[in-house]
Amino acid sequence: GAVVSQHPSWVICKSGTSVKIECRSLDFQATTMFWYRQFPKQSLMLMATSNEGSKATYEQGVEKDKFLINHASLTLSTLTVTSAHPEDSSFYICSASDPLNTIYFGEGSWLTVV
Amino acid sequence: LAKTTQPISMDSYEGQEVNITCSHNNIATNDYITWYQQFPSQGPRFIIQGYKTKVTNEVASLFIPADRKSSTLSLPRVSLSDTAVYYCLVGGFMDTGRRALTFGSGTRLQVQP
Numbered sequence: 001g002a003v004v005s006q007h008p009s010w011v012i013c014k015s016g017t018s019v020k021i022e023c024r025s026l027d028f029q030a031t032t033m034f035w036y037r038q039f040p041k042q043s044l045m046l047m048a049t050s051n052e053g054s055k056a057t058y059e060q061g062v063e064k065d066k067f068l069i070n071h072a073s074l075t076l077s078t079l080t081v082t083s084a085h086p087e088d089s090s091f092y093i094c095s096a097s098d099p100l101n102t103i104y105f106g107e108g109s110w111l112t113v114v
Numbered sequence: 115l116a117k118t119t120q121p122i123s124m125d126s127y128e129g130q131e132v133n134i135t136c137s138h139n140n141i142a143t144n145d146y147i148t149w150y151q152q153f154p155s156q157g158p159r160f161i162i163q164g165y166k167t168k169v170t171n172e173v174a175s176l177f178i179p180a181d182r183k184s185s186t187l188s189l190p191r192v193s194l195s196d197t198a199v200y201y202c203l204v205g206g207f208m209d210t211g212r213r214a215l216t217f218g219s220g221t222r223l224q225v226q227p
Contacts, residue, residue, distance in 0.1 A: 006157075034214045043201075044158070044217040093157045097212035103148065103205075105157035 006106035023094030029074035030096035038091040050077040084113040123222040136202030144206040
């Protein structure tokens with residue numbers, strides 16, 4: 001199946017700093033990508049829909065100024081957690097739809113804010 | 115968005131067939147039904163997707179009745195490595211392609227030796 005890759009797999013950052021997570025579709029172009037977060041033993045929660053060349057659409061309750069999403073090309077979307085705090089520590093997962101309309105997910109990125 | 119309901123957990127033994135049923139009573143006409151498998155600390159892995167009737171691939175079968183208000187994922191001869199959380203999702207389209215999938219709680223499958 002299609003491959004969606006995230007980088008980094010895990011990252012530790014200091015409270016107050018910003019951290020960027022990349023999501024790439026390796027073998028197809030994705031007009032739209034999706035960002036989720038998942039806390040331990042919970043299900044995935046949709047954060048935002050990333051649209052290539054336009055602004056992201058955020059779900060209710062997700063701060064757009066804190067979670068900056070950029071989708072500058074058809075194969076890359078980035079999520080930047082700005083001024084990170086310990087409560088932002090979570091598992092962040094992206095996904096994208098391939099040309100056959102199947103949604104694939106990345107491997108996920110663990111963020112720990114200390 | 116169509117809501118899905120599936121059992122919270124299931125237990126099975128190695129070599130058995132496992133069937134996980136999901137209900138989605140308010141599925142829309144253009145919604146697909148997709149099942150994913152998730153291991154701890156990994157992103158969900160695509161298993162199978164269908165629209166109606168039966169779909170089969172190398173790892174599973176998906177049965178969808180005519181009214182499409184439910185679906186059943188069938189895993190033949192499970193092994194210990196199939197212990198995971200299984201998610202049933204339904205989702206359709208928007209102008210730019212597939213609409214985002216909304217996750218329910220999933221079914222935690224535990225396979226015993």
